[in-house]
Amino acid sequence: MAVTYLMLARVPEEGLGDFDAYESAVLPLLAEYGGCLERRLRTLDDQVEAHLITFPNSEDLAAYRADPRRSAAAPLLESSGAAVELLAVRDI
Numbered sequence: 742m743a744v745t746y747l748m749l750a751r752v753p754e755e756g757l758g759d760f761d762a763y764e765s766a767v768l769p770l771l772a773e774y775g776g777c778l779e780r781r782l783r784t785l786d787d788q789v790e791a792h793l794i795t796f797p798n799s800e801d802l803a804a805y806r807a808d809p810r811r812s813a814a815a816p817l818l819e820s821s822g823a824a825v826e827l828l829a830v831r832d833i
Contacts, residue, residue, distance in 0.1 A: 744799050745779075748792040749826045756821030757787055763817035764790075766810070774805040793830075 752760045771778055771794065779793040796802045805811065818825070 743795050743797055744802065745793065745795045745830050745832075746802065747828045747830045748790075748794060749828070750790045750823045752788060752790060752821060752823045754788070756823060758821075759817045760790075760821035760823050763814050763821060766814035766817065770805060770808055770811060774801045774808075776801065776805055799829075 750760065768778060770776075775797040777795045779795055780791070781793075782791045783789070796805070
């Protein structure tokens with residue numbers, strides 16, 4: 742059964758460039774693990790970004806998160822100063 746996640750990232754203004762670079766590196770990897778970026782939204786002030794992402798199962802998410810290319814891009818996320826929260830969600 743597919744699992745849907747909501748990712749929220751609070752990004753300081755000075756970290757937006759590094760955050761965008763990180764996203765450019767890791768979002769294309771989703772499809773390799775069956776992931777689908779359903780929606781990508783950003784607040785008007787560019788301080789919060791939200792992703793609605795679906796994976797076939799939680800194991801595929803774990804495999805995506807363990808991808809060495811994602812790990813190689815992690816310093817960009819860290820230097821962005823983004824505070825990231827990942828929530829498993831469901832339709833109501």
